Amino acid sequence: MTPKQEDLQKALQEINKSIKEFKDELKNVKDELKKEQQDLRKEVQEATAKIQNLTEDTGKLKEKDKIQDQKIKYLESASMMVELKNTEKFLRFRGIPEQEEEKIQEVMINQLITYLGVDDLDMESKTDLIYTVNSPIATKQKLPSDVVVQFVTKKMRDMVLFKSYNKDFEI
Numbered sequence: 001m002t003p004k005q006e007d008l009q010k011a012l013q014e015i016n017k018s019i020k021e022f023k024d025e026l027k028n029v030k031d032e033l034k035k036e037q038q039d040l041r042k043e044v045q046e047a048t049a050k051i052q053n054l055t056e057d058t059g060k061l062k063e064k065d066k067i068q069d070q071k072i073k074y075l076e077s078a079s080m081m082v083e084l085k086n087t088e089k090f091l092r093f094r095g096i097p098e099q100e101e102e103k104i105q106e107v108m109i110n111q112l113i114t115y116l117g118v119d120d121l122d123m124e125s126k127t128d129l130i131y132t133v134n135s136p137i138a139t140k141q142k143l144p145s146d147v148v149v150q151f152v153t154k155k156m157r158d159m160v161l162f163k164s165y166n167k168d169f170e171i
Contacts, residue, residue: 089128089151091160093169096147098132105130108147115169116159126156 098104108130113123129150138145151157160169 088154089157091149091151091157092133093147093149095144096132097144104132104147108149111169112149112160115167116163126152128152 093108096104096108098107105127109123109127112127113119116123127149129148131148133146133148135146137143151160163169
């Protein structure tokens with residue numbers, strides 16, 4: 001072989017060696033990319049599973065929220081019914097004059113006994129609470145205060161109301 005051929009042979013071997021090294025490098029890069037691609041797929045699958053779980057949890061929470069809203073609406077309506085039931089036993093008497101050191105309970109019971117023409121003991125047992133209510137306007141203008149009477153039964157309150165259609169309650 002001539003020196004030129006030997007040089008060409010060496011150059012060819014170096015080129016082949018470089019190509020082989022390049023192929024090995026490409027194979028390594030390809031293997032790394034495959035591994036990275038597998039890792040990314042795994043991460044995407046995990047993220048998709050988490051999103052699915054969160055979606056399910058959100059749906060469950062929305063359902064629980066809807067149930068809680070229904071319970072709240074039910075409790076509000078029940079509370080309003082109880083409040084209405086309690087207030088249906090009350091009567092407010094406006095402009096009742098009050099003397100110093102006067103017990104409004106005794107005065108109102110005596111006036112109700114006279115007004116309805118019932119027994120003394122009977123009226124005391126049919127009233128639950130009697131108290132005065134001072135409004136800011138009445139206090140400012142020095143008007144007589146209002147008296148609220150809570151009867152034990154709605155029937156007793158209605159009896160006073162029916163009587164008031166025919167005869168005014170006056171003190």
